[in-house]
Structures are given as C-alpha cells and as structure tokens.
Amino acid sequence: MDYRKCAQEIYDLVGKRENLISAAHCATRLRLVTADNSKVNIKKLEDVDGVKGVFSSNGQLQIILGTGTVNKVYDEFLSISGMTAATKADVKAAAAKKQPLPFRMVKALGDVFVPILPAIVAAGLIMGLLEGMTKIWPDMANSGTYQIFHLFSNAAFVFLPILVAVSAARVFGGNIFLGAVIGMIMVHTDLVNAWSVAGMLEAGQQIPQADVWFGLYKINLTGYQGHVIPVIIAVWFMSFIEKRLHKIVPEMIDLFVTPLVTVLVTGYLTLTIFGPVFAQLEEWVLIGVQWVITIPWGIGAAIAGAIYPLTVVCGIHHMYNTVEIGMISNTGLNTWMPIASSANFAQGGACFAVALKTKDKKFKSMALPSSFSAFLGITEPAIFGVNLRLMKPLICGMIGGAVGAAVGSMFGIGATAYGVTGLFGFLITTKFVWQYAIMLAVSFAVSFTLSWITHKDKPREEDAEAEAPAETAAEEPALPSITCEKGKVYAPIKGNVIPSANIPDETFAAGVLGEGVGIEPELGVVYAPFDGEISSTTDTKHAIGISSPDGMELLIHVGVNTVAMEGDGFELFCAEGDTVKAGQKLMTFSIDKIKAAGYSTTTAVLITNSDDYAGLEIKEGACNPLDCVITIKE
C-alpha cells in the first residue's frame, strides 16, 4: 500500500496542522490529539485505504492501521505535517543538518544524556557522599547498610550502557527495547567486569578470550561497564540498520526478521569491532596521559587537567585508578588525584555559574544539583547535562582545571589514597590541607568567572514549540496551585453556588445522591475540586466521581438529564484511576449545547458519602474556581 497517500489523506481529514496538537503511535494505532475533535471527519477517515477503524477516546483520536503499517504511516505523517515527535530522530536530524558534524555529534551526546540525568545525579550524589563518609569513618564500609547503599550508588554506573542505549535508541529513532538489549549485551554478567580487568591482570589471571570472525582474531570477553561512547556508536548503528530493514523487509515478516537481524548484526559487530577498537583507543589515551604528566613545571599537570573532562566524556576516567595505584605503590604519593580533583571541581564551577545565571527554570533545576555532584567528585551530570551541551562552560571548566592542576603540581600536592576527589579529597590530602584548598579555590574561581562571563541564555526552539498548544487554551486561565485542606471542597466551576436542595431536579434536591451544592456555571470548564483520584467517569462524559485520600467522595454531575446528550458537547481530560491535583482541568462542556438541548446547566457537586459526616457548611453566591465552597463537619 501507499503509506504516503494514506498519511496524506489522514492529515487532510483531521483538519491539517492547525488542528493537530500531538501525534504518536502504538503497535497498531496512530494516536492523534486534536485541538477540536469536531473538525475531524471520522466517517471519511474510515474509508481511507489502509485504515481499519477509527475511534475517539479521552480526547485522543485513534486510527487503527495495524502492525508493521502504523510506524510507516506515522513516519510519513510526521514528514507531511512537519510535526516534531519528541522520540523521533529524523525530524531532529533534519533541523540539525546545517551544523557541522562535530556539533551534531555533541548535540546527539547531550540529547542521549539529558533524559537519564536524574538516574546519574542520584547515583552520583549517593556515591560521592558514601565514599566521603567511609574516608571519615572507615568502619562504616563493613556495615550491611553501607553495602546496600553502595549497590544504589553504583547500579546506574555499572549498568550505564543500558540506560545510554535506551536513550540513544530514542534519539536515533530505533526501537528502545532492542536498544536495551544491545546495552545489556555490553554489560552481560558472563563477560568479565571492565572494572575487574586491571586487578585480574595484576594478579596474573587470564582474561577469557573468544575466537571471532571464523578465527581471524581473538577478543577479550570483557564488559563495557561505565562506558558511553561505544554504546552510542553501537546503538546508532543498530538504529540505522533497523530503519533500513523496516524499509526492505516485507511487512508480513517484518516483525520477526527485523529485530532478529538487527540484534545479531549489531551485537556481533559491537563486541568484535566497535568495542575492541574503542578499548584499544582508550589504552593509548591512558598511556598518553601517563606520559603527559611527566612533563615538569606544572605544564604536564595543566595539560592533563584540561583534557581530563574529555576522558570523562569517553568514560575512560574509571581506568585512572590503575595509574593512581601505581603511583602509591611506587612513591606513596598519588599526584594524579589533585589533577583530577581540579578538573572535576572546575567543571562543577562552570556548571554552577550557568545554574546561577540561566533564567530557564528547568535548566537551572538540573544544573544546580549537577554542579553539587561535581563538587563531590562525580562530574558526569554536570558535563553531559550542562557543560558539553553548551560547549562554552566545558571549555571554561577545562581552563579552570588546567590552572588548578598547575597550582596543585607546583605545591607538590599528593594524596595518600585514591577514589575520591572534590571536597572529600581533603580526607586523603591531610598533609596539604591549605594547598589543596587553594587549588580547589583557584579551579573554581577561574572556571566560574569565565563561565559566568561567557554564558548567555539562548532562545530555545523547543520551548517555542511547547508553548504553541498552550495558546489554544488561552480562554482558560491557568489556576494558581493551592494546598488542599482536609474536608474542604474547592469550586470546580466558575459560577453561582446554590444549596443542593434548590437544584431543579428532585433526585438531586432530595439528597438521594448525597448532600452538597449546585453551581450555575458561567464557564464550561471543570477543575479538580481537591487532590484525589478519579473514581468514576462515564461514556457520556458528563459526570465525574472523585475521591480524596481521606475518604471523601464527590460527584460532579454537569447539568440535569444531560446523560441523554450522550457525550455531545462534553470533553473529558481525565480517566478513571487518574491521580489529579486541585485545579487540574478535568472536563470541558458547552453551556450553549446543554441549553439548546433544553436542559438545565446547573451542576450538582455532591458529597456522595455525606451520611458519614455530621454535616456540611456551604458558601453560597458567586464563586471562582478553587474558592472553598463546602466544608465538612466531622
């Protein structure tokens, strides 16, 4: 079938771009959110070649296309409508195509990392605190609680390739679960843990090997714990062949041929080519770094301090432990640690400057904890989340790190152990307290100042995109958030409050469904009257049941006899089981349509379990949304 034609016809029948808010798809259906569902020609949609069915549910228009077809129509649909799908790489890539390759690569790296930052920030902070605390109280390392916390702290790093792979698959437009599989292959428990390799070699143990490519060469069966770049390369490749295969493989067998071939090919290439090549590069970098730091007069240290963050980007920094162990056993002083510490602290400083200066609240909320994590010595969040994406802070941080490392080298600072940097570094540099403090201060001051001067907030295109749909709801002003008090019902609708006994319907007036109030609505929007859970909705969309955590049950029944309107004029924005916050929009209704149908618009707001309470106190008269209208007397 002609996917393009199918997508084009759907696009025309749903009211084109101006009526579309978002588009997504599941295994069989194209799911569209439209600004106005009445503009959608459902009858004609059903006749489109390829469409197997159409229905609208909870404000979402679902078009059934079938497995193997829906994703192809979706791709065409995106290209016709010009919509940006957050999870689709194609569109993003198109926007980024004008930039030079290195910038595109850095951007991809940032896009991959941002969604997984919360996981890394959590792990990073736990790890930093935990390592610091064991340096203060060495006995703690033997406690069971420490061991459990230690699991929490490194789980995200040990399995980082899986997180990275899932995120990368989203960015590159591959299937995220296949991406996860590639990530899992790279840290499979049957492979030797990458962090144990150095220890095993030292102990003279053999690293298990495997013949590959029909005996052409051997690879070490080692995992890629903590790695980033090889994972991204692997998943990029995976997404590439997966998308290719979707195009070539006939629809009938697409579902099993494509994943099978994708995993086999990508997995094999990853473990036999991408991984080993990268591991070799890492080794050379390590040798290079060891040579660089032998350059005297602080110059070597400065260079190492500058390039340190770049090695973090590559995930090689975990291997520096071998360098540090060597130094301690040779001279008793770990002179690598001050270099790493300056570099980390400087990245934190640069990130901190951005956090303070940016006006973008979301960005600020991410940059601030990222910088704290860096001060404790875990820089991934700051580097990937902030500095690398903006580029300038990364460079400012590199300069700060270089200056700090040079200062540290001139003071001759050395640590007596390894494993911690940043603020906790004081614990292992007890002979150089003030020198270490000066070094950190210099790193911070240089990077913070440079970063503060150079950082400017860019107008972000994504924000402009996000604001567009909000405009369509302009007539419904956003409500301030309120703190709910127990036993209080806040007005769900703007209008005039009357006692429930005056509702023009004998069932409601008699209190059969419970006591409460009636609201004669002025505006057809229903907001959640308290924090709670939606306990019932109906197919006719005109009534909502909501219950509060302390057991209050409330029925909001819009209009009288409106069940007979069978949903016409009503739109629900919540579903049964949803947790809602006071002031959240639950429903819109058309006052005109209810009047035209000949019914009263008076909306019953009733506490259906009012028998459980001593009584109610109601506030009559005009009300705005979220004015308190009912108070329960226990």
Added chain:
Amino acid sequence: MKSFTYTITDPVGIHARPAGILVKAVKPFQSTCKITKGEKTVDLRKLMALMGMGIKCGDTVEVTIEGADEDTAAETIEKFFKENL
C-alpha cells in the same frame, strides 16, 4: 446466600440518578449486597464504585445478597431492579 441475575432495560443504564436510588433502596438492609458485571464486583452500598462499573442498558449483572435478612432483601432488591432498571 441469595443471588439473581438481571439484564438492564433502563436506557441510561445504572447512572447517577438510578445508582443513587438503588443505593438508597439497599441501605436499610443489614445483608451484604454485591453486584457483579463481568469480572468486576462492587458493594451495592458504595455509590461511586457502583457508578464506576459503567453498567449500561443491555448489560447483564448478578446481584448477591448474604446476611441475616437476605430473604426479604433479595426479594425487595430484585423487585426494585425490575421496576426501576
């Protein structure tokens, strides 16, 4: 334990008003009254839960009554269903 099945004939199904009246009709009895549609069973005394069932015209439901006054309760409730729902 007493039980009966019934197919709803009220065109709007067990919605707010019918549900309200039904709950009121059940309240006076001591017995535990439950209503089942498909795999979902709820207490007939709980209005929200009852409405959450989304029982429509044409749906067949099973009502079970268990307790001291189950005989009179079953009789009254079945009569209520036939007359009102």
